[in-house]
Amino acid sequence: MFAQRTKNLNSSFIRDILAVTQQPHIISFAGGLPDPALFPVEDLKQAAQAMHQNLGSALYQYSETAGLLPLREYIAEHLTVTDSKRENIIVTTGSQQGLDLVVRCLIDPGQKVVVEGPTYLGALQVLRANQAELVSIPSDDQGPDLEALERVVKQESIGFFYTVTDFQNPTGTSYSLERRKRLVALAKKYNFLILEDAPYAALRYTGEMLPSLHTLMPDRVIRFGSFSKIIAPALRLGWINAPQEIIKVVEKLKQAADLHSSGYDQQLVLHFLQSGALKPHLQKIRAAYGERLEIMASALSRTMPETLQFTKPEGGMFIWATLTTNESTLALFTAAVEQGVAFVPGEAFYAQGESNNSMRLNFSNSPIELIEQGVQRLASLVNREQRGTQAASA
Amino acid sequence: MFAQRTKNLNSSFIRDILAVTQQPHIISFAGGLPDPALFPVEDLKQAAQAMHQNLGSALYQYSETAGLLPLREYIAEHLTVTDSKRENIIVTTGSQQGLDLVVRCLIDPGQKVVVEGPTYLGALQVLRANQAELVSIPSDDQGPDLEALERVVKQESIGFFYTVTDFQNPTGTSYSLERRKRLVALAKKYNFLILEDAPYAALRYTGEMLPSLHTLMPDRVIRFGSFSKIIAPALRLGWINAPQEIIKVVEKLKQAADLHSSGYDQQLVLHFLQSGALKPHLQKIRAAYGERLEIMASALSRTMPETLQFTKPEGGMFIWATLTTNESTLALFTAAVEQGVAFVPGEAFYAQGESNNSMRLNFSNSPIELIEQGVQRLASLVNREQRGTQAASA
Numbered sequence: 001m002f003a004q005r006t007k008n009l010n011s012s013f014i015r016d017i018l019a020v021t022q023q024p025h026i027i028s029f030a031g032g033l034p035d036p037a038l039f040p041v042e043d044l045k046q047a048a049q050a051m052h053q054n055l056g057s058a059l060y061q062y063s064e065t066a067g068l069l070p071l072r073e074y075i076a077e078h079l080t081v082t083d084s085k086r087e088n089i090i091v092t093t094g095s096q097q098g099l100d101l102v103v104r105c106l107i108d109p110g111q112k113v114v115v116e117g118p119t120y121l122g123a124l125q126v127l128r129a130n131q132a133e134l135v136s137i138p139s140d141d142q143g144p145d146l147e148a149l150e151r152v153v154k155q156e157s158i159g160f161f162y163t164v165t166d167f168q169n170p171t172g173t174s175y176s177l178e179r180r181k182r183l184v185a186l187a188k189k190y191n192f193l194i195l196e197d198a199p200y201a202a203l204r205y206t207g208e209m210l211p212s213l214h215t216l217m218p219d220r221v222i223r224f225g226s227f228s229k230i231i232a233p234a235l236r237l238g239w240i241n242a243p244q245e246i247i248k249v250v251e252k253l254k255q256a257a258d259l260h261s262s263g264y265d266q267q268l269v270l271h272f273l274q275s276g277a278l279k280p281h282l283q284k285i286r287a288a289y290g291e292r293l294e295i296m297a298s299a300l301s302r303t304m305p306e307t308l309q310f311t312k313p314e315g316g317m318f319i320w321a322t323l324t325t326n327e328s329t330l331a332l333f334t335a336a337v338e339q340g341v342a343f344v345p346g347e348a349f350y351a352q353g354e355s356n357n358s359m360r361l362n363f364s365n366s367p368i369e370l371i372e373q374g375v376q377r378l379a380s381l382v383n384r385e386q387r388g389t390q391a392a393s394a
Numbered sequence: 395m396f397a398q399r400t401k402n403l404n405s406s407f408i409r410d411i412l413a414v415t416q417q418p419h420i421i422s423f424a425g426g427l428p429d430p431a432l433f434p435v436e437d438l439k440q441a442a443q444a445m446h447q448n449l450g451s452a453l454y455q456y457s458e459t460a461g462l463l464p465l466r467e468y469i470a471e472h473l474t475v476t477d478s479k480r481e482n483i484i485v486t487t488g489s490q491q492g493l494d495l496v497v498r499c500l501i502d503p504g505q506k507v508v509v510e511g512p513t514y515l516g517a518l519q520v521l522r523a524n525q526a527e528l529v530s531i532p533s534d535d536q537g538p539d540l541e542a543l544e545r546v547v548k549q550e551s552i553g554f555f556y557t558v559t560d561f562q563n564p565t566g567t568s569y570s571l572e573r574r575k576r577l578v579a580l581a582k583k584y585n586f587l588i589l590e591d592a593p594y595a596a597l598r599y600t601g602e603m604l605p606s607l608h609t610l611m612p613d614r615v616i617r618f619g620s621f622s623k624i625i626a627p628a629l630r631l632g633w634i635n636a637p638q639e640i641i642k643v644v645e646k647l648k649q650a651a652d653l654h655s656s657g658y659d660q661q662l663v664l665h666f667l668q669s670g671a672l673k674p675h676l677q678k679i680r681a682a683y684g685e686r687l688e689i690m691a692s693a694l695s696r697t698m699p700e701t702l703q704f705t706k707p708e709g710g711m712f713i714w715a716t717l718t719t720n721e722s723t724l725a726l727f728t729a730a731v732e733q734g735v736a737f738v739p740g741e742a743f744y745a746q747g748e749s750n751n752s753m754r755l756n757f758s759n760s761p762i763e764l765i766e767q768g769v770q771r772l773a774s775l776v777n778r779e780q781r782g783t784q785a786a787s788a
Contacts, residue, residue, distance in 0.1 A: 001587075002643055003502045009646040036451040044454070045446060052439060057430040060438070060626035093487050093630075097652040108397045109503075125650040193395075232454035234657035236487075249396055252403035256519040258491040262656045263628035 004109070008128040013348040014121060017333075021342035027374035029361040030342040032169060032317060037367075038288055039232050040272070040281045047271035055267060063263040065255045066247075067091025067239070071270045075239050078273070079225060082215050087244045090251055093261045095199055095226040095238030096122055101250050101257065102195060102222055102240065103130045111159045114152055116144050118320075118349030118358070120169045120197060123162055132159060134351040139171075141311065143179030146186055153190040160193040160222075165213055167200040167316025170349045170360035174314060177210050184216045192220075199226040199238075200316040202282060205290030207314035219243055227269055229317070230282060235265040289317070289364050296363040296371050303379035305386045310361075317364040320346070323382075325389060328356045332385065341377040398503070402522040407742040408515060411727075415736035421768035423755040424736040426563060426711060431761075432682055433626050434666070434675045441665035449661060457657040459649045460641075461485025461633070465664045469633050472667070473619060476609050481638045484645055487655045489593055489620040489632030490516055495644050495651060496589060496616055496634065497524045505553045508546055510538050512714075512743030512752070514563045514591060517556055526553060528745040533565075535705065537573030540580055547584040554587040554616075559607055561594040561710025564743045564754035568708060571604050578610045586614075593620040593632075594710040596676060599684030601708035613637055621663055623711070624676060629659040683711070683758050689765050690757040697773035699780045704755075711758040714740070717776075719783060722750045726779065735771040 014030070021028040051059060066072065072086040080089075092098035099122070107113065109131035115123065117136035127134055135158070137148040144163065152158065161183075165175045175183070187194055196213045214223040226238040240250060254260070272278065296319055300310050310321035323329065329345040336342060346358030363371060408424070415422040445453060460466065466480040474483075486492035493516070501507065503525035509517065511530035521528055529552070531542040538557065546552065555577075559569045569577070581588055590607045608617040620632040634644060648654070666672065690713055694704050704715040717723065723739040730736060740752030757765060 001500070003498065003500055003505075005502075006499050006643050006647070009643065009650070033456060036455050039451045039454045041451050041454070048442060048446075052442075057433045057435050060433045060435070060628045061430050062427060062622075062627040093652040093655070096650075100651045104397065105400050106395070106397055108399075111397075122650070122653070129647055129650040228456075232658075233456040234454045236652060236654070236656045249400050249403065253400070253523055256403070256490075256516070256523040257494045257651075258487040258630060259516070260630070261487070262630045262659050264626075264662075265656050265658060268658075 005129055005131050008131060010125065010128070014344055017342070017344060020337060026337065026340050026342050027366060027370045027377065028342045029363070029366065029374060030344050031365055032362055033365045034229055034233065034285070034317075035288070035365050038285050040277060043275065043277035043281065044232065044268065044272055047268055047275060047277070050275070051267045051271045059264060059267055061263070063260055063266070065260045066251050067261065068263065068266045068270060071266050074270065074273050075225070080241050081212065082218050084218075084241050088241055088247060090240050090247050090254065091261055091266060092238050092240060092254070093258060094228060094236040095197065095224040096126070097257075098224045098238050098240045099123060099126045099195070099197070100130075101253050102246075103127060103132065105246070105249050105253055106193070107132050107159045112152075112156065113159045114149060114161045115351050116163060117351060117354050118170050118346060119162065119351070120164055121348055123197065124351055127162070136351040136354060139173075141173050143175035144183065146179070146182055150186060150190075153186070153192055158192050160195050161187070162195045162197070163213070164197045164200070166198060167203060167313050167318075169200070169316070170318050170344070170346065171320035172311045172313030172316050172318045173320070174210065180210060180213060180216060184213060187217060187220055194221045196221050196223045198223055199229050202230050203286060203289060203317070204315040205286055205293060214241060222246060230278065230285075231269060231272060235262075235269060237261060237265055237269055292363040292366070292368060292371055293319070295368050296361065296375060299372050299375035303375055305383055307386050308382055317362055319361045319363060320358055321361060322358040325386070326357045327385070327389070329359045330356060332359070332381065335381055336378055339377045339381055341374045343378070399523055399525050402525060404519065404522070408738055411736070411738060414731060420731065420734050420736050421760060421764045421771065422736045423757070423760065423768060424738050425756055425759055427756070427759045428623055428627065428679070428711075429682070429759050432679050434671060437669065437671035437675065438626065438662065438666055441662055441669060441671070444669070445661045445665045448665075453658060453661055455657070457654055457660070459654045460645050461655065462657065462660045462664060465660050468664065468667050469619070474635050475606065476612050476635075478612075478635050482635055482641060484634050484641050484648065485655055485660060486632045486634060486648070487652060488622060488630040489591065489618040490520070491651075491655075492618045492632050492634045493517060493520045493589070493591070494524075495647050496640075497521060497526065499640070499643050499647055500587070501526050501553045506546075506550065507553045508543060508555045509745050510557060511745060511748050512564050512740060513556065513745070514558055515742055517591065518745055521556070530745040530748060533567075535567050537569035538577065540573070540576055544580060544584075547580070547586055552586050554589050555581070556589045556591070557607070558591045558594075560592060561597060561707050561712075563594070563710070564712050564738070564740065565714040566705045566707030566710050566712045567714070568604065574604065574607060574610060578607060581611060581614055588615045590615050590617045592617055593623050596624050597680060597683060597711070598709035599680055599687060608635060616640060624672065624679075625663060625666060629656075629663060631655060631659055631663055686757040686760070686762060686765055687713070689762050690755065690769060693766050693769035697769055699777055701780055702776055711756055713755045713757060714752055715755060716752040719780070720751045721779070721783070723753045724750060726753070726775065729775055730772060733771045733775055735768045737772070
C-alpha cells in the first residue's frame, strides 16, 4: 500500500530517547533544545500587540508562498553577510522544511549525496525519506576529510555535499578557514553544490567569526537559516538563501507543499526583528550558553579519565565526547539513565553507523548546577567502566 | 541540476491570475479567499491572551510531530463525525501539507491516481509534483461518473481516488447520498483508497448534511480537514483523519518534512476552540456567505442568457458557470478584466485540460453590492458575446 520511500522512514532515535530521559529526576544532556527560561517572552508579547494594532484582520489572510516581503527583505539585509537580495530568500516552516524542499528539488531516488560522519540526524532523515544514496566521509576538528571527499567526487557526480560549518550538531566543531577555502576550491573544480546548514551560526561565544561557504561561493552554496535557536522553535520559521534560479524552483514546490508558512508567525517574527529586540536577546543567550559551555567543558576536564576525549566548541549547543577505548556508548547510556543522567549515543549520527564510541552532550538546556552534577554522575560511571575494563584486561 | 519531479512543477495559474485581478477597480470573483472582514479577530485576540497567561515560556518550545495532544483530542471528539480517536489524527501545516504528506506516503512515480474533471487545482499541483500519473473522470451535479471510474479500476490498481465530496472547489457541487454509497461500494469491490478533501464541509448554508465517505468507510478513506476556512488561513493549520497505520507512517514523514507545525498557532487555535468561539463564529459566516451565494445565484439567473448554465451549491465558496456554446472562457477573461470584473477560467481545474468553457466564481470574498455589480458587468459581456456569435452564425 505504501510508497517505496516509506521504507526508509525511521522515527528519530533521539525523539525515542527523549521520552526516556524526560523524567524529572534525570539530568538530561540528551535533547537539542534551547532553554525556555531564556526565550524572549516579553519582547514577543510586545511584538504580538504591535502586529495586532498594525494589521487588524489582514493578519489572518493567506499570503505569499515565498514569505512576507518585508521579512524576506529584513533577512536579506540583516541576517546574511553576503549581498543577498530578497529574490535569494524564501521563508520556510523551520529550516527543516527548507532542507526537505531543496532535497526534493535536487535529488532523484538513488542519487548520491555526501555527508559527514557524524552529521545532523534530521538531515539524514530527510535524505533517506527522499531516497538519496548516502556516502559518509570522516571529519576531524578542522572540518571534513577533503581527500575522502575528492575520492568520491572524482569517481562520479554527486547531488550535493551537505554540511554544518559552524558548531555542528552533534560535534560542536567548526570548519577552519583553510578547510573552508579548500572545500570551496574542490566544489569549483568538480562542480558540485553544497548545502550549508547554519542553525547555530549566530550562537558564537568565543573566537572569531569565519566566512561562510555561502560568502565564499554564493553561486554554488544553498544556505539554511533558522529562527528556532535565536528566537523560538515553536514558531517553525527558517529561510533558504540561495541563487535565484534555485529559489524559484523551491518556491513552486513549496506552493504544493503547504502554500506558505504561517503568516501570523511571520508577522510576529518581523515585528520582533523590527523592534530591535534580536541584538540584546542574542547577547543575553550567548552569555548564558557560553557560560554553560565553559562549565561543562571544565567539569569534563576535571572529572573524566583520559580515555574520554571531547571537543571544545566555540559556540552552538553541543559537546561531543569519544571513548578512545572504542567502547560503545549504548551500554553506557542505559547505565547513565539508571544513575539519573542522559546523553545521546553517537551511533545515530552516522549515515552508515560507522562509529559507536561517542556521545552528544547538550549544554544549552540545563542550568549550571545541574551541568556540574550531571557531569559528575557521568564521570563516576565512565571511571568505573574504565577501571572495570583495565581490571579485565590485566 | 534539478530532480525529475521539478519538471512537473507549475506555479498556480490562479496565483498568476490573482496578481492581475488585485487592482482596486476590479471586482474579483477570482480568488478562493474567505472574507477578512468576517475573521474572528476579537475572539482570536482573547485566545492569544489566554494562551500567554496559561503557558508562559512553554508556548515557544519544540513540541510533538503529530500535533498538540489536546488539539488532536479536540479534533477527534468535536470535528469528526466518526468515532475517531486522537491516534487517527495528525495536525498538518494546512490541509495542503496533509495532501502532500499522504501523497508522498502512498505514491511512487508513475503510479495512477484518479481525480475528477474539474478538481481542486492544489491537489493537481501536489500530484504532479509527486509524479503521479493522473487519470481524470467526468462528474455531474450528483458526483463522479462511477462507470468511468469502474472502467479505470477494473483495468489496473490505482494509488487512490481523490475527491472533494462537499461543495467542491471549483464546482460547488456535493455528492448525492446515493452516489456516496455507490462510490464506497466500488472502493470495497476493487479495494482502493479514497482521499476525501473536506475544507468546506462546515460551510453548509442550505440542505441537509450527508454522511462523509469517511463515515461510510473509515478503514479506506483518508479525510482532510482545515481551519483555514472556518478560523483563519494565515495560521496554516489542518488535520488528517485516517486509519492509525496510515497516520503512523505520515507522522514519520512529517518529522522529516518540518518536525511539527507551529506550536504557537496550534495553541492559539486550541484556546479559540476551548473558549467555545467556533460555534457562534460558524453561524455568523454561514449566514453571511449563504446570503452572498443567494445574491450571486439570483443575479446570474436574472442577467445571464440561457447559454450560461451554473451550479446551485448548498455551501462552500464557489459557483461554477458553463457556456453551453462551448466557447472558451479564456478570451472572455481578458475582456472581463477590461470591464472590471474577474473570475478563474475553468481549464486550469482539469488534469488533462479536457474542457475550457467554464468559469469559477467566488462569492465569499465580495460584499453584496459588488456581487450584484460584478455579475451585471459579466452578464453584459456574455450577452454581447452571445449576440456576436448568433450574428456571426446567422
